[in-house]
Amino acid sequence: MNSRSARIPRAVLCSMLGASLISVVVAQTAPTPSRTSSSAEVLERYVVTGSKIPMAVDAAAVPVTILGRQDLEATGLDTNLLEVLQKRMPIFAGNGNLGATNSNVGVAGTYGGSNVSLRNLATLVLLNGRRLPENGANARGGRSFVDVNQIPLAAVQSIEVLTDGASAIYGSDAIGGVVNLKLRSDFNGVEVGGRYAFSTRKGDYEEKSGYIVAGAKRPGIGITVSGSWSEITPLYQNDRPFSTPIVGRTATISGAISQTSAVFPTAVLRSDLLSPSRAVPTGTAATAADLAALVAAGVYQTSSFQPIADSFDLSPLVTLTFKSKKKSGSLAATFDLIPETVQLFVEGLYSTSDSFSQLAAQPITSTVPANSPYNPTRSAIFAAFRYVPAPRQYINTGELQRIVGGLRGKILNRFNWEVGYNRNANKLGNLINGVLYGPNLQLGLAGGYDANGAPQVGGRFARVFPNFSAPPGPNTLAGYQAVVTNANTVVQPALDIFARPAGVDPASIRHIFGSAPSTFFANLKQIDGVVTGSVFDLPAGPLGAAVGYSFTKEELIAEPDVNSYATGPTAGRWTGAIFYDPFNKFRDITAAFAEVRVPITSERMNLPGLRLVELSAAYRYEDYSDAGTSKVPKFGLRWRPFDDDLTVRATYSEAFAAPALYSLFGPTTQAFTATAVIPNVFGINGQGQIRSGSNSNLKPSTADTYSIGLAYSPKWMKGLTVSVDYIGIDQVQLVGAAGSTEILRSVDQQGTASPYINQVSLNNWPSNPDPNLPAAVRITSAGQLGTYLRAGNSANQIFMTDSLINIAGQKVKALDVAVNYELPWKDFGRFNASATGTFFIDYQFQALPTQRYYEYAGHITNGGTGAQGAVPGMRWYSSLAWNKGPWSATLGNTHIDAVTDIGPGGITFASSTTLQRRPVSSSSLWDASVQYSFASSASDTGWRKWLGGARITLGVNNFTDRMPSISPQSYNESQADVSTYNPIGRLWYVSAKYKF
Structure with missing residues (x-):
């Protein structure tokens, strides 16, 4: 791992000591503030995502957005956390945010899961401040991500989103930021609720959900439990005009x-x-x-x-969106072992998530x-x-079991401590229906038997293996015929391959069409501890500090059925399935971190231009059992120049994302290069030999992140709050593969100056050579490969490795804006207007060191490298909320700026003679809802008494029924990026809840 910051601990110590001395000097020279009474509200101090030091919500030096229960409900969505976050926070852009719409050819990348990604960058997802296991899809080469679809939205109390790098606090993956999901706890009473939603368009699309939350608080004890259920029907491509006909x-x-x-x-x-x-x-x-x-x-x-x-x-x-069904239950409990000193806490979550998607028949x-x-x-x-009557159907069953327990307490009312154990077991099952069993397919086509199973030339019956269990042997027709016996086969009609589906005898396919099952496990165990508190008092206030330690074990397992193996005697026997070998790897991660928060000046010093100055710093050390060590710092500044109206904040941090276990230890393949590679590079026919796949020497991708922002709440306009944050991210060493064409071209043109010089040799492999071949001959000069081939030597003697390497980079510059204004129209009720927007100034990606950085901001791409999906230059979510007595209403708008469709983007688009820049129009979706809350009083009787605590909401999302803007070059399967642009259309909903 990156060790470039080995000197940071000393630097952190020196900077913090210097800051402490500065604060003392400032205190000695500052005028004494006048002793006047103050009615300023004292905000509760608690741990905000982005820091381990307790503080008031408005005291963070990092950009953090907190979405409360009311914010989540106001979106009009309640079945998938990804969709709520995408709608409420435009910063979740790009195809790193993929969920229910990944229901066609890319289904094996997520297997029904939902991936969240801030600015399309690696994003850490926490549950109550602790890590979750990743989805099992990565165990066969799919995405490496935490599936937020497994977290029941009904159980979520709030979501804290840190839009800044945070590896110094949390470790790997926090390059784009952190999403911390906080479940309901400390609840008193019972709440039940439900929602029904439907689309008025073709397809009978429906969403149904229900939940119950119950809790009790007594002195020294608190228990909250919840249960939820939801169902969503699928959409097919012909249900929407933009995706039919295909x-x-x-x-x-x-x-x-x-x-x-x-x-x-x-x-x-x-x-x-x-x-x-x-x-x-x-x-x-x-x-x-x-x-x-x-x-x-x-x-x-x-x-x-x-x-x-x-x-x-x-x-x-073909499905456009998944069919899904989810059930979950959660528990949160606290027990005071020593009142106000030691507390036992327990958290539990059990969640099942089933999904269905479909492709056309194989x-x-x-x-x-x-x-x-x-x-x-x-x-x-x-x-x-x-x-056609036997389509390929992908049925995914996810099961998450999570238990967290630990102790927390106080020492001398100055320090807080917490130790915890976090255990997660994530199981993912996948069943692919509609695949064809290769041995029986070939035997069925060949026929050659009569109805009694006796051999007959041209016979219209076949002997096939029952239960899809042909003996191991050569995967050829002759190989299968050689092991056919009367005892291990059954007789069925031969398959008429020339027939249309209606002309096929169903009996002829009984033992040909089957189902390919797979099971994946992603487990995570973690022990952690942290101590926070005020070390000592400085003139400007207490010096806050936190230190922590954690030990984590991650495990990833894949178990294919015997006919889905990629290698071995039964390899690849399904047609239409996904082939891979069993995978079982784990790694240990040991980490320690320290964080300090140093007040330099404070309000009571009354210094002009320096009303409040506060510095913060953090440092983290992580040791991976499979990828070395990482040392990353973070520095922050919070400054209020004059009064509480204006706060300026700035951060600098280094972040990292560890390579996925599958990238490190997945399979490698050995094959000949594609037939066009050697002719394209050298103008000579032939095929070289290539190894590709995983690489156990991969290092983490690293990033430098910097941000500067301000929050402004002017006294001259009470109720207005404006925040603006600029962020820049420079990430390098992203994992990728160069490709055989690029490797050969670079080595032949640059010789030893090529970055791939150690990946090509003659006569044998450049690494891990075959002992049965002659010694490898290294390439020592430019043109050597071309000269070798033009001398009449065979291209088969060119050996290269194209394993995954740390090769790519990306640069992101963005501006986040949030405006909130409580209008002073009290006579008509309370009005609140808000808008949240993200501007992508630059989103540049470099796939190879020999290529330039290509711009993706303002574009939509798919199927290439880099920041795929829609990366609009501007995206907003705005709302106007009104409340008066028991009534409330909300009007919301999601605006996505116009983008340009450039297909796969990058060098593929730049060098293409057929792809064009195709404009994709902007999109604006409007939502509306109205709500009535039933209040009760002691004098109420009858139905009024029983309805007290009830609330009913009627709403419509996308009431103009806007369909997605099409981008056929990028999304030729469905014509549009339905993960960005809503494919549902107008969606009516009614929800109700009752608390007692």
């Missing part, structure tokens, strides 16, 4: 055919025929010599890729030999098959 994408459908695979397709089955077997003899009885004869006979019609592809609409078969193509039972010709022929 045609022209594939011609691999039943009925498409060609004589050979060289050009496909060249003909299509006549539209009124379910199978050529209904019109002409097939198998050993076939009379047509070839495809041309079938076309002449009118059985097939001449065609080509585009007309066939244009006839097949994918949109009714397509296959195959060369069908002559005499196969349904071949309509006397020659081998190439045919496609897609059994």
